[in-house]
Every structure is written in structure tokens, then in C-alpha cells.
Amino acid sequence: MTDLLTSWNDGVAKQAILDFVAKVTTPNAPSFVPPADRIAVFDNDGTLWVEHPLYVQAFFVFDRVRQLAPQHPQWQTQEPFASVLNGDLKAAMAAGESALVELVMATHAGMTTDEFGAIAKTWLATATHPSLKRLYTELVYQPMVELLAYLRANGFKTFIVSGGGVEFMRACAEQIYGVPPEQVIGSSAKTQFEMRDGNPVIMRLPELYFFNDKAGKPAAIQHYIGKRPIAAFGNSDGDLQMLQWTTAGPGETLGLIVRHTDGDREFAYDQTPMGSLKDALVEADKKEWIVVDMQRDWQRIFAFQ
Amino acid sequence: MTDLLTSWNDGVAKQAILDFVAKVTTPNAPSFVPPADRIAVFDNDGTLWVEHPLYVQAFFVFDRVRQLAPQHPQWQTQEPFASVLNGDLKAAMAAGESALVELVMATHAGMTTDEFGAIAKTWLATATHPSLKRLYTELVYQPMVELLAYLRANGFKTFIVSGGGVEFMRACAEQIYGVPPEQVIGSSAKTQFEMRDGNPVIMRLPELYFFNDKAGKPAAIQHYIGKRPIAAFGNSDGDLQMLQWTTAGPGETLGLIVRHTDGDREFAYDQTPMGSLKDALVEADKKEWIVVDMQRDWQRIFAFQ
Numbered sequence: 205m206t207d208l209l210t211s212w213n214d215g216v217a218k219q220a221i222l223d224f225v226a227k228v229t230t231p232n233a234p235s236f237v238p239p240a241d242r243i244a245v246f247d248n249d250g251t252l253w254v255e256h257p258l259y260v261q262a263f264f265v266f267d268r269v270r271q272l273a274p275q276h277p278q279w280q281t282q283e284p285f286a287s288v289l290n291g292d293l294k295a296a297m298a299a300g301e302s303a304l305v306e307l308v309m310a311t312h313a314g315m316t317t318d319e320f321g322a323i324a325k326t327w328l329a330t331a332t333h334p335s336l337k338r339l340y341t342e343l344v345y346q347p348m349v350e351l352l353a354y355l356r357a358n359g360f361k362t363f364i365v366s367g368g369g370v371e372f373m374r375a376c377a378e379q380i381y382g383v384p385p386e387q388v389i390g391s392s393a394k395t396q397f398e399m400r401d402g403n404p405v406i407m408r409l410p411e412l413y414f415f416n417d418k419a420g421k422p423a424a425i426q427h428y429i430g431k432r433p434i435a436a437f438g439n440s441d442g443d444l445q446m447l448q449w450t451t452a453g454p455g456e457t458l459g460l461i462v463r464h465t466d467g468d469r470e471f472a473y474d475q476t477p478m479g480s481l482k483d484a485l486v487e488a489d490k491k492e493w494i495v496v497d498m499q500r501d502w503q504r505i506f507a508f509q
Numbered sequence: 510m511t512d513l514l515t516s517w518n519d520g521v522a523k524q525a526i527l528d529f530v531a532k533v534t535t536p537n538a539p540s541f542v543p544p545a546d547r548i549a550v551f552d553n554d555g556t557l558w559v560e561h562p563l564y565v566q567a568f569f570v571f572d573r574v575r576q577l578a579p580q581h582p583q584w585q586t587q588e589p590f591a592s593v594l595n596g597d598l599k600a601a602m603a604a605g606e607s608a609l610v611e612l613v614m615a616t617h618a619g620m621t622t623d624e625f626g627a628i629a630k631t632w633l634a635t636a637t638h639p640s641l642k643r644l645y646t647e648l649v650y651q652p653m654v655e656l657l658a659y660l661r662a663n664g665f666k667t668f669i670v671s672g673g674g675v676e677f678m679r680a681c682a683e684q685i686y687g688v689p690p691e692q693v694i695g696s697s698a699k700t701q702f703e704m705r706d707g708n709p710v711i712m713r714l715p716e717l718y719f720f721n722d723k724a725g726k727p728a729a730i731q732h733y734i735g736k737r738p739i740a741a742f743g744n745s746d747g748d749l750q751m752l753q754w755t756t757a758g759p760g761e762t763l764g765l766i767v768r769h770t771d772g773d774r775e776f777a778y779d780q781t782p783m784g785s786l787k788d789a790l791v792e793a794d795k796k797e798w799i800v801v802d803m804q805r806d807w808q809r810i811f812a813f814q
Contacts, residue, residue: 374735378545386691419701430690431690445702
């Protein structure tokens with residue numbers, strides 16, 4: 205079964221994963237964990253797929269703004285919409301995550317969840333990354349896809365716990381990660397059940413319901429899963445509390461952080477504000493979390509390499 | 510496998526269940542549904558276990574009020590607490606669900622989720638029903654337990670979708686229904702991740718986060734599961750929208766309502782305000798949902814009978 209991790213170079217990180225899984229799956233060992241409690245949680249952006257130069261969902265949002273602009277003439281002068289329409293994405297994102305949330309609310313609402321899922325699926329089937337020139341669904345980290353499969357082959361239940369929109373991620377998570385919709389936890393908009401021409405629909409409202417980041421992640425894990433995970437995987441300070449919560453549990457646990465160190469095959473940005481990784485790296489040292497150096501530990505990053 | 514439904518009398522209801530399952534599981538049939546989409550949702554109170562004369566969780570709340578009363582002297586004169594302390598449960602519940610929510614918030618907060626789970630488990634292991642004189646965990650409907658197992662044996666994933674508190678239900682759902690914590694959807698309080706003496710904890714706050722009833726149920730199903738179920742089971746008008754949403758889906762679906770018609774073996778109350786069943790019954794007739802008459806369709810109600 206270790207053959208499942210073929211894109212991992214031999215080294216400390218791979219060995220730590222193999223050792224951890226062996227410990228929790230060896231029957232009669234004191235470290236044994238029954239399958240029902242083998243819960244593993246994964247951040248998405250920057251942990252399972254690219255997030256540079258911007259989150260995949262941000263590119264989706266920009267395309268939605270351009271598409272919906274004719275119906276919203278005021279966007280031509282109203283920020284952050286105006287900057288998006290002028291192609292100045294840096295200016296559009298100047299206000300940080302609050303600008304992104306505003307853009308999401310304006311472009312992801314006023315339709316049913318079924319309709320939104322279809323729009324997201326269509327976009328994901330055709331949209332490509334600005335510099336890597338590949339479908340976003342090809343820009344998933346092959347070693348992490350193998351790790352997801354390896355954990356599941358060892359009786360784990362794998363969950364995504366990400367700041368991304370839950371319905372956006374659900375539009376591709378099963379296809380690219382093998383994670384079904386009910387195991388995707390993300391940020392969400394308010395929704396409302398209503399009758400439309402006698403048919404029940406669930407409408408998306410332009411209002412944030414839950415933002416799944418930082419201290420929100422462990423609270424969401426308890427809320428949605430109801431169990432403390434035994435393994436957590438992230439890549440930024442947004443994952444710090446999720447890793448703390450997971451690795452403070454009783455028994456064997458695994459915390460792992462992915463560092464973006466490979467400017468040739470992907471992007472080297474782990475010391476920049478994007479996907480900021482400072483506090484979690486300090487804590488990783490104290491708590492003996494595994495730190496994956498993408499350049500050193502991954503034999504390949506994408507399946508097509 | 511039909512032998513799993515031994516507590517069901519032969520009749521229309523049992524046959525409808527068998528027919529539905531055969532249709533969605535027969536390979537190559539046009540009605541076939543792949544296992545990943547075999548989602549079944551169950552209300553809890555009155556559908557899977559007793560809710561008469563009051564919700565099980567209400568009795569838990571009353572015991573919590575009595576236990577915490579010494580620390581809250583003002584409760585002696587403050588409603589709805591005073592009525593609980595005077596043993597007048599009818600007066601305590603006079604304000605309806607808002608009174609219950611107030612009692613829940615006052616008695617289920619100020620502790621970690623782990624601590625709350627332990628308190629609920631301890632209570633469920635000892636508390637007994639006022640008239641039936643059995644542990645509440647014995648007062649689960651045996652035919653429904655068999656139905657849960659039968660559906661799972663046929664590749665279904667079974668979820669609870671109930672107005673009860675999610676952490677209260679999780680304290681027993683795996684034991685009594687075989688439903689793991691991550692498949693329990695309920696009402697919830699706000700929570701907060703924090704550090705306590707250097708250890709991460711998730712604290713319960715005295716504030717309602719989500720009330721899972723009526724139109725909230727289908728919205729919650731989409732939010733938590735991300736798929737439309739193909740089978741839904743309820744017993745009151747609180748389940749109407751969940752049944753509408755489920756049975757309006759494409760392909761074969763099953764909607765089923767349990768009627769409390771058996772005053773000898775359980776309680777006959779389906780025409781009373783408790784667990785009110787009016788609109789859903791009208792709709793059941795139009796939509797050809799299965800209506801289970803507990804007296805007629807269930808050979809036994811509880812496992813001990």
C-alpha cells in the first residue's frame with residue numbers, strides 16, 4: 205500500500221506519514237484507532253491545489269463579474285467591481301478578503317444551489333490558470349491526491365476544511381480528490397428554501413453565513429463532523445488552529461504543513477502575504493508537525509509533470 | 510435482506526419500502542441510483558424515538574435546570590425556570606419552542622463540547638421516561654432501526670435531520686441508530702475555539718446558531734450534505750419541506766410519514782398540537798407519500814415488546 209505514495213521522495217516527511225498510519229492501523233497496538241475515528245482534514249487552497257497568484261475561486265468570481273456586468277452598470281465605477289472590469293486584479297484585491305467576500309456575494313447569489321453548481325462545473329471544465337495554462341482541475345498536487353487515497357485505503361474518512369465556498373468546491377472535489385460533497389466543509393452564503401412555480405428550490409442569498417478560516421476551522425470541524433480529527437493538513441497560518449486542535453487530541457496524531465518552495469515547478473511564496481505562513485511554522489517546530497518542502501519532498505507536483 | 514424488516518407487518522407501507530429499494534438498487538434499471546447518491550434523511554423526535562409527552566431533550570434540560578439552580582438563585586422567580594423548578598412542566602412550556610430554546614441556551618453553554626458530550630452521555634445512560642419507565646435509549650422505534658439498517662445494507666448513507674440539538678443527538682445516535690456523528694444534522698448553539706491553560710478547547714456559547722426545523726431542514730440538507738436525498742422520513746409538519754424537497758427530485762424517491770396512532774403500545778397524539786401533523790398529511794395524499802399507521806403497520810414498536 206506504500207506504493208500509493210509514488211510522487212513522494214523518500215525522506216522525513218514520507219516516513220512520518222507511513223509511521224503514523226502504521227501506528228493507528230496496527231490491531232492490538234496501544235496506538236490503534238478504530239476506523240470510525242480515523243478522521244483526516246485537509247485545507248484546500250495551497251494544500252491540495254494551486255492558490256497562486258490568487259485563489260482559483262477569485263478567478264471564477266472575476267469571470268462572473270465580467271459576465272454579469274451588463275446587468276449592473278453601476279459596477280463600472282463602483283469598487284472593487286470597477287478594478288475587476290478594468291483588468292486590475294491587484295487593485296480589486298487591495299481591500300483583501302473583504303473585497304473578495306463582497307465580489308462573491310454579488311456574483312454567487314440570486315440563483316438556486318443547483319444552478320450555481322452547474323455554473324461552477326461549466327467554468328471548472330474550461331477555465332485555465334493565467335501562467336500555468338492548464339485547467340485548474342489539473343493543478344492539484346499529485347502527492348496530496350495520493351495521500352488522500354492512501355489514507356482512505358487505510359480506513360480514514362477524508363474531509364476538506366477550507367475557506368473556499370462550499371458549493372464551489374463541491375463542484376469538483378469528488379472528481380479531483382475523491383471527496384464526496386458531504387465531506388466538504390467551507391465558507392457559505394445564507395440560503396433559503398422556497399417554492400417557485402410550485403417546485404421547491406433552495407435559493408442562494410447575497411449574505412455571508414459562515415467564513416471558514418483560522419479559529420473558525422476547528423469550530424467548524426466540531427460543528428460538521430462532531431469528532432476531533434487525528435490528522436490535519438494545511439499550508440498557511442489560516443490552518444494553525446485546525447492543526448492545534450487536531451494534534452492536541454489524545455493518542456497518535458499527525459499535523460503536516462506544505463511549504464511552497466518550488467519556484468520552478470510551482471511557485472515559491474511561503475514567505476509572502478499570500479498564504480502567509482509564520483505562526484504555524486513556529487508552532488510546527490514546537491509541536492513536531494511535519495513540514496513538507498515541495499521542492500525537496502515531492503518527486504512531482506502535478507500529474508502531468 | 511428483506512428479513513431485516515421483521516418488525517414491519519406485511520402491507521402497503523412495507524411493500525412500498527421494498528419496491529423503492531429494489532428500483533434504485535437494480536443494476537441497469539432506468540431507476541438505478543449509484544450508491545454515492547443513495548442519501549436517506551430521518552427526522553428524530555417522533556420518527557426514530559419517543560417525543561411524548563415532551564421531547565427527550567426537554568427532560569434533559571429540566572434536569573439540567575434543577576442541577577444548576579443553586580448557582581442561579583434568580584431562576585426561583587424567573588420564567589420559564591421557576592415553573593421547571595416547581596415541577597410544572599406544562600407552564601414551563603407555555604411559551605412553546607422559544608421557552609425551550611431559552612432553557613437550552615441557559616443550561617447547555619459555558620462548557621466545552623467535550624464536556625457537554627460527557628454530560629449528555631451520562632444522563633442518557635440513566636434517565637428514564639416518566640410513564641414508560643424505560644431508558645430513553647430503549648424508546649427507539651424498532652421498525653425504524655431496522656429500516657436504517659436495511660437501507661445501509663443496500664448502500665444508502667443515512668442521516669438524521671432533526672430539530673434536536675446536534676451534540677445532544679450525537680451523544681447517542683451511533684449507539685442506538687448506527688448513525689455516526691458526522692451524519693447527524695441538528696439545531697446548534699454558537700461555539701468558539703479558544704486556548705485554556707495552553708490547551709485548545711471549543712466552548713459552547715449561550716446563543717442559538719441554527720434552528721433546524723420546517724423550511725430550515727431542506728436548506729440544512731443542502732448545506733451539510735450538498736446532495737438532494739432520495740428518501741425522507743418524518744412524522745410532523747416540521748418535516749413537510751424536507752419531504753417536499755426530497756420527493757421533488759428527479760428519478761425514484763420515497764417520502765414516508767409515521768403516524769402516532771397506537772395509544773396502547775406508545776401514544777396516540779397525531780391530531781394534537783404536539784408533533785402537529787396536518788399540512789404534511791394533506792401533501793402526503795397528493796404526493797403519494799407512504800403514511801405509516803403505527804398500530805397497523807408495526808408488529809412491535811420497541812425492541813423490548
